[in-house]
Amino acid sequence: MNPSYIARCAQLAMILEVSATPKPGNVDRDHDFVDIKYEHFLASAIGVRPVFEKAAMSDNNVGSLIREAVEESAKWSGGKNTHFGTFLLIMPLIMATGKGDVCAASEIVQKTTVEDAIEFYKAFECVDVYLGKVEDLSVKDATSIDEIGRRGLALYDIMQISAERDGIAQEWVHGFSRTLAGARMLAEKVKEMSMNNAIVYTYLTLLAEQPDTLVQRKFGSSVAEEVSRKASTMLKDWDINTIRQFDDELIRRRINPGTTADIVAASLFVHLLEGCNEIA
């Protein structure tokens, strides 16, 4: 697969993900957040392309590619953090696809270096990310970079430390299993519903299966579990209006399951790669 095609699949995945509505709690084509708009996501997905194309031709330097993607995205979206989590998840998938097999993403993340970890930490300088800290390695603290070097932590090590509290780090250390499951679900669902609804369905399924870790960090486990329980009821009795009410409620409470949305974007990328880039 050529790098240009791979990059375009990744961009379209990001654009379809943010466009799908209603996607409870997240920015979609029908509503913005107070500080970040639908258009910021569109601009970010368009702007980041050269970095994706470079990634599709590379099998190392994940850390600097993520930093470059965050920087390029911020340039096009007025400095907003639109896709930090998505880049962290999608970059090894793009690189693996460039090598010929999306499933090789696990090998790529396992061979990351201390340099990758340092570059990843530098990416936080561009945008405001709600992450808290990895043990004592706060992303807000410049001394963390020295500490990473001193302790010889590779980016994969940092993801291992973070896996319990971060759904994307979990994907890195668990073979991107939820991303790939999401791709399989999309492939099934587009046979029986529109692409928009297949995305909403996949999002709710992933959310029901596992509490969103961004919600967990911001609001605690019981709120994250409550959201997942509600997502699961939406799936049992599929009704767009009920889903819309759930969306309204989460937006009102400012609860955004952003990690689940990141995984859906990555699932869409894998799905589109399989020749499904003609939108049904």
Next chain:
Amino acid sequence: MNPSYIARCAQLAMILEVSATPKPGNVDRDHDFVDIKYEHFLASAIGVRPVFEKAAMSDNNVGSLIREAVEESAKWSGGKNTHFGTFLLIMPLIMATGKGDVCAASEIVQKTTVEDAIEFYKAFECVDVYLGKVEDLSVKDATSIDEIGRRGLALYDIMQISAERDGIAQEWVHGFSRTLAGARMLAEKVKEMSMNNAIVYTYLTLLAEQPDTLVQRKFGSSVAEEVSRKASTMLKDWDINTIRQFDDELIRRRINPGTTADIVAASLFVHLLEGCNEIA
């Protein structure tokens, strides 16, 4: 300006144009047509990028670049005609920008050849375009291509013949004046309203100023003039709900001022080039 940047501005222009809502009578983020969806437009804008980048490095072959754009776009959007008019309008602007001055687009179109005309006619083989015919040169009739060669018609000659009944051909022969006026209006309006509303305002202004030629061809002059009169009343008393009702009415009557939307996409491209690619 580098070709990658130029191509991304053109893509983002197309995506912002189709996303802006309510844009009376056209596909937008809130409604599809029966046979063509919002997602088809997104996929087309993502897919076409390599052709745009090539165009930004070229100062001839407008005809084959348009044909290639139509083909690539169709591949990504399930064979739908999403952006035929936009490509015809935006391609010389991209090429001129690549040469350093968007205003050089007039020179580019004036030096088109018979080969450009033939390539342009070939583009109609990919998608279904509502165009009728240029004098006796029907796009549905394969003998037209021989006839173009026999009569030695350059693509610019064909646009001169079509200018009276086609708003995009008119742009080709009148120095892209409405496109540039639209870009100036966008630059003004984004100072006082959101990007979405600035696009809607510019669309309504262009529609009020001149009846849409696609509407004219499909429904006749009096309907096209009625639509323009209504657009002008929307501008006098700016109210999104009234504009939404106007949108509902046109959608119900299947009246789509598509040529005006194409011009807005081109205006957005010129606007974004001027460093305004950070979405306010």
